[in-house]
Amino acid sequence: MQEKVLPRLRNWISGSGLAKGDRLPPERTLCTTLGVSRAELRNAYLVLEAEGILERHVGRGTFLSRSLRAARGSNGIEGAISELAESTGPVDAMTARLVLEPELANLAALHATPLQLRELRRLASAMREATSWSAYEELDSEFHETIAAASGNTLLQALHRMVNGVRVIVVWRRLKSTERGPGADYHSFDEHDAILAALESRDGPAASAAMRQHLQGTLAAMTAAPPA
Amino acid sequence: MQEKVLPRLRNWISGSGLAKGDRLPPERTLCTTLGVSRAELRNAYLVLEAEGILERHVGRGTFLSRSLRAARGSNGIEGAISELAESTGPVDAMTARLVLEPELANLAALHATPLQLRELRRLASAMREATSWSAYEELDSEFHETIAAASGNTLLQALHRMVNGVRVIVVWRRLKSTERGPGADYHSFDEHDAILAALESRDGPAASAAMRQHLQGTLAAMTAAPPA
DNA sequence: AGATGCAAATTGGTTGACCATTGAGGGCAA
DNA sequence: TTGCCCTCAATGGTCAACCAATTTGCATCT
Numbered sequence: 001m002q003e004k005v006l007p008r009l010r011n012w013i014s015g016s017g018l019a020k021g022d023r024l025p026p027e028r029t030l031c032t033t034l035g036v037s038r039a040e041l042r043n044a045y046l047v048l049e050a051e052g053i054l055e056r057h058v059g060r061g062t063f064l065s066r067s068l069r070a071a072r073g074s075n076g077i078e079g080a081i082s083e084l085a086e087s088t089g090p091v092d093a094m095t096a097r098l099v100l101e102p103e104l105a106n107l108a109a110l111h112a113t114p115l116q117l118r119e120l121r122r123l124a125s126a127m128r129e130a131t132s133w134s135a136y137e138e139l140d141s142e143f144h145e146t147i148a149a150a151s152g153n154t155l156l157q158a159l160h161r162m163v164n165g166v167r168v169i170v171v172w173r174r175l176k177s178t179e180r181g182p183g184a185d186y187h188s189f190d191e192h193d194a195i196l197a198a199l200e201s202r203d204g205p206a207a208s209a210a211m212r213q214h215l216q217g218t219l220a221a222m223t224a225a226p227p228a
Numbered sequence: 229m230q231e232k233v234l235p236r237l238r239n240w241i242s243g244s245g246l247a248k249g250d251r252l253p254p255e256r257t258l259c260t261t262l263g264v265s266r267a268e269l270r271n272a273y274l275v276l277e278a279e280g281i282l283e284r285h286v287g288r289g290t291f292l293s294r295s296l297r298a299a300r301g302s303n304g305i306e307g308a309i310s311e312l313a314e315s316t317g318p319v320d321a322m323t324a325r326l327v328l329e330p331e332l333a334n335l336a337a338l339h340a341t342p343l344q345l346r347e348l349r350r351l352a353s354a355m356r357e358a359t360s361w362s363a364y365e366e367l368d369s370e371f372h373e374t375i376a377a378a379s380g381n382t383l384l385q386a387l388h389r390m391v392n393g394v395r396v397i398v399v400w401r402r403l404k405s406t407e408r409g410p411g412a413d414y415h416s417f418d419e420h421d422a423i424l425a426a427l428e429s430r431d432g433p434a435a436s437a438a439m440r441q442h443l444q445g446t447l448a449a450m451t452a453a454p455p456a
Numbered sequence: 457a458g459a460t461g462c463a464a465a466t467t468g469g470t471t472g473a474c475c476a477t478t479g480a481g482g483g484c485a486a
Numbered sequence: 487t488t489g490c491c492c493t494c495a496a497t498g499g500t501c502a503a504c505c506a507a508t509t510t511g512c513a514t515c516t
Contacts, residue, residue, distance in 0.1 A: 006278070026467060039500055042468085043274050050234070050275040058468045059508025077308045080386070082281075085242055088383045096383045099331040107323075155316045155324045155394060158308065159387050166383060169239055254497060267470060270498085286498045287478030 005036050006044040013053075013064070024054070024062045077158060081165035093167045094219045098212065100163055101144065104151045105195060105211035109204040111152035117200055120146055124192045128184070136182055141168060143192060147199070147211075171222070187217060233264050234272045241281075241292070252282070252290045309393035321395045322447045326440065328391060329372065332379045333423060333439035337432040340378035345428055348374055352420045356412070364410055369396060371420060375427070375439075399450070415445060 012034060013024075024030060031041040045062065048054045056062045112120075123143040130136035141164055148160035182188070191214035198207035240262060241252075252258060259269040273290065276282045284290045340348075351371040358364035369392055376388035410416070419442035426435035 028467085037500070038502095043499095045468095046271050046274045047278040050278070056468065057508080058506065059466075061467060061508095080308050080390075082238055082242070084383055084386050092381045092383050095335075095381055096387065099328065099384060100387075103327040153320050153323055155312055155320050155391065156327060158312050159324065159328075159390065162308075162387065162390075163383065169242060256497085265470070266472095273498095284498065285478085286476065287496075289478095289497060 005034070005040045006047055008034055008036075009041070009044045009048065013048075018064050020064050021066045022064050023060075024064070026061065077161055077165070081162055081169070084162065085166045085169035088166050088170055090171050090222060091219070093163065093170050094215065094222060096163045097167065098215050098219070100156070100160060101147070101215060102208040102212040104148050104156060104160060105199070105207040106204040107151035107153060107156070108147045109199050109202050109207040112147075112150035112199055116146055116150045117196075120150075120196050120199065124189075124196055127182075127192065128189055130182065133182070137168065140188075147195075150199070187221075188214065191217065233262070233268045234275055236262055236264075237269070237272045237276065241276075246292050248292050249294045250292050252292070254289065309390055309397070312390065313394045313397035316394050316398055318399050318450060319447070321391065321398050322443065322450065324391045325395065326443050326447070328384070328388060329375070329443060330436040330440040332376050332384060332388060333427070333435040334432040335381060335384070336375045336378035337427050337430050337435040339380035340375075340427055344374055344378045345424075348378075348424050348427065352417075352424055355410075355420065356417055358410065361410070365396065368416075375423075378427070415449075416442065419445065 012030075016024075018024065025033070027038050027041055027045075031038045034041065045054060045056065049056055052065055054062055055065050108116075120143060123139055123146065127136055127139045127143065130139060144164060145157075145160065148157045148164075151157060191210065194210040195207060195214060198204075198210050240258075244252075246252065253261070255266055255269055255273075259266045262269065273282060273284060277284055280293055282290055283293050336344075348371060351367055351374065355364055355367045355371065358367060372392060373385075373388065376385045376392075379385060419438065422438040423435060423442060426438050
């Protein structure tokens with residue numbers, strides 16, 4: 001199956017002269033060109049899309065990704081996350097966060113753009129309205145990832161993506177998406193606000209301390225009760 | 229599409245308790261379990277099959293690959309290192325080291341085994357005898373990676389592997405292997421010894437401070453002259 | 457002539473039926 | 487009793503029709 005079509009599609013792409021961002025022919029056309037069924041071509045497309053090489057949009061077409069560099073990244077880091085989640089316990093994941101995130105907050109206080117600060121404010125508010133743990137978790141991840149991005153250090157941001165990816169797998173997977181979300185007095189809400197206030201004040205040490213306190217509270221709650 | 233099903237399938241697999249070579253439930257069963265259509269599950273299967281994580285056989289079923297670790301390991305972290313080296317400058321790499329390695333030294337002081345401490349001693353001595361920068365670099369990498377391993381935290385160790393991998397590419401690639409190594413008064417020798425002494429004394433804060441001083445010295449030398 | 461709105465065409469995505477392969481179980485002959 | 491063959495159920499693979507999203511072209515209005 002894909003043993004035959006995928007290599008041919010790869011060859012076709014590299015011989016096509018298409019540049020980043022260019023649009024491939026329609027599926028129904030290219031499958032005829034390659035002499036395979038549309039379903040077989042779509043299977044190969046799925047793999048290349050997962051590798052970040054292609055971008056596919058209903059009604060518009062299939063395109064070569066603009067940033068091939070990002071493509072390789074998502075494949076590497078996602079693969080690394082999967083592997084590490086296999087050998088990481090919840091406490092190790094939290095320890096890694098305690099090493100990394102206070103420093104990220106420190107750097108973010110110095111480098112965050114107004115746009116990023118506004119996004120963090122939006123996320124903090126949205127988390128208070130979350131009606132399930134699953135929705136909360138997504139927003140929480142986004143909050144922490146935006147802080148990592150605001151550090152201005154690409155490598156540290158990538159490290160955080162890995163740690164956060166592992167955390168999501170290791171810590172949150174026990175939750176059912178139908179369970180109710182955090183209550184109005186959930187401690188992390190005020191802690192997020194404290195972190196954000198320090199960032200907005202451009203106070204690195206305060207941001208670092210607030211983040212450390214937030215994570216230590218989370219670790220304590222984790223080791224005492226179901227995931228906080 | 230796969231934005232939703234693929235992570236959920238990954239989560240399901242890691243939470244399933246299945247070992248290498250084990251058979252997954254039939255597609256028609258697992259898609260019901262995950263609450264997705266069979267076609268959507270099959271799409272996600274295609275990606276994981278391309279990653280080498282799954283093996284699929286008509287009439288027999290879908291299995292976790294027997295050589296799971298090898299598949300993901302070479303695919304993940306090494307791939308991530310290559311990508312990140314493309315977008316990381318020497319100063320960012322050093323900043324990441326300054327965030328990570330003092331904490332690793334702190335943890336290593338608490339967790340290092342006698343075997344690991346002996347290995348670190350051997351490496352520190354060998355570095356004094358290095359006759360080329362290339363040989364020195366390998367020993368230096370090994371020294372720092374042994375400290376990361378001694379932290380006892382798999383996730384942090386992996387993060388360090390990534391940072392170190394990027395550093396090697398970004399910082400050291402400018403050196404020719406034929407160039408002479410460090411002279412007998414190279415500052416890092418004494419700094420390595422100071423780190424090691426603190427580890428052997430099981431003094432976490434001292435190890436952390438010695439590592440920080442070592443890296444700050446390296447950063448200063450980097451920004452003033454060719455790599456130290 | 458330019459702008460707007462709507463229908464049709466184009467494009468990728470999904471579905472249910474069917475196809476191809478495999479393995480287990482039962483029946484029959486030696 | 488054992489071995490072989492056939493049937494059927496189970497499993498992944500494919501197909502054609504249909505659905506959902508987007509773009510294009512044409513008619514109408516200002």
